[in-house]
Amino acid sequence: MSTPVLRQIGWDLLKVTRGLRPCLRHAQTFEPLQSSSFCARSIRPPTAIRTASSKAVPTRLPNPRRLRPLPFLAAGGGIFTILFASLQPFDDPIRIAQDAASSSPSDSDGGLPRYRLAEVKQHGPKSERPWVIYEDKVYDITDWVPAHPGGEVILRAAGGSIEPYWDIFSIHKSPYVREILEQYVVGRVHPIDLKDGRPLRDHIEDPFVADPARDARMRMLTEKPCNAETPNDELAKSFLTPNEVFYVRNHMWVPVVDEAESDNHNITIELPDGESKVYSVQDLKARFQQHAVTAVLQCSGNRRNDMTRYAQKTNGLQWTVGAISCAKWEGVRLRDVLADAGLSLEDPGEDAKHVQFSGLEAYGASIPVAAALDPMGDVLLAFKMNDAVLPRDHGFPVRVIVPGHVAARCVKWVNKIVVSDEESNTTWQRRDYKCFGPNEAKQDWDKYKAIQVMPVTSAITRTRLKPSTNTESDARSGQSESAGDRVVQIEGYAYSGGGREIQRVDVSLDGGETWDQAQLIDDTNLERGSKVWCWKRWKYEVGLSTIGANKNPHGEAKATLVVKATDDAYNTQPESHKSIYNLRGNLATAWHRVDFDLAAAQHSCEEGKDQE
Template identity: 35%
Template sequence: MPGIIGPSDYSQEPPRHPCLQVNAKEPFNAEPPRSALISSYVTPVDLFYKRNHGPIPVVDDIERYCVSITGLTGNPKNIFMKDIWKLPKYNITATLQCAGNRRTAMSKIKTVKGVGWDVATLGNAVWGGAKLADVLELFGIPKFTGTTPSGGKHVEFVSIDKCKEENGGPYKASIPLSQATNPEADVLLAYEMNGATLKRDHGYPLRVVVPGVIGARSVKWLDSINIIPEECQGFFMQKDYKMFPPSVNWDNIDWSTRRPQMDFPVQCAICSLEDVNVVKHGKITIKGYAVTGGGRGIERVDVSIDGGKTWLEASRYQKTDIPYIADETSSDKWAWVLFEATADIPQSAEIVAKAVDTAGNVQPENVEVIWNLRGILNTSWHRVHVRVGHSNL
């Protein structure tokens, strides 16, 4: 692509915050400490998790950078950043979450395959850019369209990012055309994050943001947009990020029997406490995040200090005064809530948190029932253990 290159090695990586917990250096995969997540409703860019599959691309000429629109569309051509900047700009607050968030807890049941993420492989940001529906309309695809006259039903996003899983080819993923052309789905071609130009780690100069869907579909370093008749056939759509039952293992797996995972289930985690924490007295504050997919929003968060026998409802809050959000009230449905509860605990306690979304979906009690060989979508009740004693911290 003109204006952007994909390095063949890791010699041109951007700087990263020293507090990040690094799970892999090449490619770079890291998450912040869980306590850092609850310091701000909007996650600072430097503390936003980093999920990569290869060296970070480098843009050497933003004026020459463009995205090709191809496939089953009547008007294939390139679109440059100057054209995207002319379109109406939207600021959408949305939480992106890796499908492998909380994988380490699942791996304690039985070995799983994947990066060993704790509970902080997500972040909440204000994404600024053009709606994909507006971009596609420029190329003859009307809003609220499910099929083009030539049979296009899906929109494929292809990255400049090269990865070993694609045999050295580009990372790619797709969403249904009906979602891409629906302005209310808020799918963005984003060039800003938290009121500033995207950083390289997060897709500079242009990335896709698909709110409410696992992070794997929000393709970074966008190279092309293809209108295709069926789902993307790339590795990460067909041979990964699918939800299998606990009975499936690597000897009997059949990838074709499952759909690619899209919406994220209801999720929450405690971030103010580690497992195991020693506290100096019996009263503690329990803080964390809760989020769900599909634009449903969080109805409530329940907290227990006796392992789930009795519950109290946590207080929760969402948007604060953020100058670059403006009046985008619809953003609330894509964003997490931060919750807080205070309780007196006995000498030791198992503290549990679970969330309920607006459709009444609730997290499963035990991780065993949702264990899967890839360790994705661990949305079981989050548990931490504390005891009262003298802390050396």
């Protein structure tokens, strides 16, 4: 039989086998998806994707080259072996059979199909259904992107491995992040594309390489992005927190703005009718009256670690008491700028319900328009902090300050402000900073409003031994001080949002059974703004023997010190974290408890040392 005849037969046979591929594809791909091992994962696979030709095709179709050959072809003998040998460079049936065998779902794969890296790459950042690889699994993150705390930054990894990015973004190195990702698994990487069980990684640029250096005193939770607490002794030391130890909460890298060009940094103001106006930092400084406001910024996750300790597991950075600081901020009032841009302060219109802020690094949030326009609200576009230029970590060259509100609304590196009929559509506004009931493990993000004004809270930041003196609190409590007894000074902060001033701080030496009042420190020589946006520092002095008399009833050589605060609206802190538990660990404002080690304190007394 001549070669041309053989080649024609080959063409005819190839047409037949390709015509059968849809049937094979159905048999090999969709039937396994109905298996109990796959359904047990409770994954909701997307129904279709769109190709460049806009034709809808099933999402999880394998590469056509991976189909099992017809049984009479797989045998590999006789005329068909000769026919396919003459059809090179067309598909090699033996290689197709090997590919199909290795890519077919198996029990060890959990019924998951295998994908080549080339296929995953097709689901890159611009795909309607982006995929990523973690270890040897493939994940369709389409539904996760809107809920991802980093927003669309995750799309940088689409079409390849996410691990190099997570190695840089150390905040992802927690079990709950992996648990979330596992909900979106759609397959495994083909063994041909694995080396030592992992796909080869592409080199990526570290976006944090230009971040500023941080003070060594900071308590670092994550370095990339930087999340660091103000150390306890710095919280107690001064009313205004020094810039270099002011707590840092970054979601991504710090944008690089040339200091020499910072006055040319622009902010676009967009109104509901679509009209917009652009202001440079120099415009703000030259055209508007400047104001100073002393205000606390506090992360909604401050004291989250307490909720984890005293209630149950929470998802998020395990802040202790230092995700809060106080500073003097200077800038121009947002309401003045909005009025200049054309927004009516008396009647902004029914489409003006929220003011959205966007930052250079993709972060975004919003506040109600009433808060922005309130003449007593003191909302600033700030470019100075504690009489110095804004540090890079804190928003240089300009940031939003919304006093009395959660710091998540005080957008740094702001470059766009939009007055809108809806709140910001970022995950930080609509999904992340909300509180659910203790029983609500499944979170309906549309059910509750985003956190805005902060509730009352307090914390013990330092206990230290002082030289012996008879204390006023000992006299009130009827306790006598033995010779050589030492004084314990307990210090801390108390704060309430919404401009409400702290009225009282209560201290207990016995776990909350009995109470006394702390002394509020008078920090009056400061520019407070229209309301009280700052914290109250407090102190309480008591003899060491008095604390010893209230030691743990189980005989342990320690006492449980407790503090709670009350503001001028008589809001006070809840007793238990269990009563306010939420999975995200937001607003952990229950009584703050600290174990005081009596044995260590007495040992310090014997050695004549002060103890902190």
